[in-house]
Amino acid sequence: xxxxxxxxxxxxxxxxxxxxxxxxxxxxxxxxxxxxxxxxxxxxxxxxxxxxxxxxxxxxxxxxxxxxxxxxxxxxxxxxxxxxxxxxxxxxxxxxxxxxxxxxxxxxxxxxxxxxxxxxxxxxxxxxxxxxxxxxxxxxxxxxxxxxxxxxxxxxxxxxxxxxxxxx
Numbered sequence: 121x122x123x124x125x126x127x128x129x130x131x132x133x134x135x136x137x138x139x140x141x142x143x144x145x146x147x148x149x150x151x152x153x154x155x156x157x158x159x160x161x162x163x164x165x166x167x168x169x170x171x172x173x174x175x176x177x178x179x180x181x182x183x184x185x186x187x188x189x190x191x192x193x194x195x196x197x198x199x200x201x202x203x204x205x206x207x208x209x210x211x212x213x214x215x216x217x218x219x220x221x222x223x224x225x226x227x228x229x230x231x232x233x234x235x236x237x238x239x240x241x242x243x244x245x246x247x248x249x250x251x252x253x254x255x256x257x258x259x260x261x262x263x264x265x266x267x268x269x270x271x272x273x274x275x276x277x278x279x280x281x282x283x284x285x286x287x288x
Contacts (some may be wrong), residue, residue, distance in 0.1 A: 121221045121237055122179055122242075128234065130184065130226035138187025139219070142155050148183050152212040157248050157277075158221055161172045165274055172208070179205060184223075192219060195227075197234045197243060203288075205238060206247040207231075227261050229237060235286040249278040 125143050130254045142148075146169035147161060161168050172194075175181065181196030193216055195209040209227075216223065231243060246269060247254050259265070263282035272279040 121233060122168030123182075125233070126182060126230070129229045130222055132184075132222075139192070140184045140185050142185060142216050144172070144194055145184050146170070146173050148185075149194060149210060151192075152191050152210070153214050154210065155251065157214050157251065158210050165256050173187055173207075175208065179238065184219075186215060190215060192216060193223060196228075197238070198236060199240075203241045205234065205240050205241065205243050207243050209245075210270040222258065224257070230284075231261065231284060235288075239288070241252060242283055242284065244281060246272065246279040246281055248273075255280060 121144070127142045129137075130139070130141070131137075132141065147245075149169065149172075154162070162205075165171075172181070175198035176196050179196060179198040181194070181198075183194045184192045186192055192213060193209065193211040195207070197205045197207050199205045234240060237242065243263075245258060245263065247258055249255075249268065259282075261284075265283045266281040266283055269279040269281055271277070
């Protein structure tokens with residue numbers, strides 16, 4: 121998926137919008153005001169940033185920045201095996217609210233395009249059981265809850281597995 125297609129998905133017009141889409145680079149996460157759980161992943165999981173960089177190389181990974189060069193959200197889809205991929209998304213806790221409607225609509229289109237371009241029948245994601253806002257949002261972009269992954273994280277917190285199935 122090229123950057124201009126992605127800007128179109130998120131309704132970013134370079135002339136009238138201060139937003140820009142860039143390929144994901146993990147160092148951009150260090151410029152963001154992250155949710156405490158996202159920051160803990162970076163701080164406490166060995167090689168977490170390198171893991172995200174590798175995942176991006178095998179699939180899609182992008183960052184949307186504002187007119188000041190501040191990252192708003194980093195996200196991507198990493199194929200796991202034929203037909204199946206994992207979604208990841210790390211927002212700036214403050215800036216994402218300013219653009220939430222634009223990203224909500226764009227996220228739904230992004231999933232459809234990823235499924236088409238990567239020939240996916242399934243995209244899944246794990247969401248912290250403690251992050252109520254993220255749990256509500258993932259369901260609004262048509263993901264269905266599959267179950268609880270007990271003590272799944274390095275610090276023994278539960279995660280909820282969600283998936284979106286595409287008929288192909």
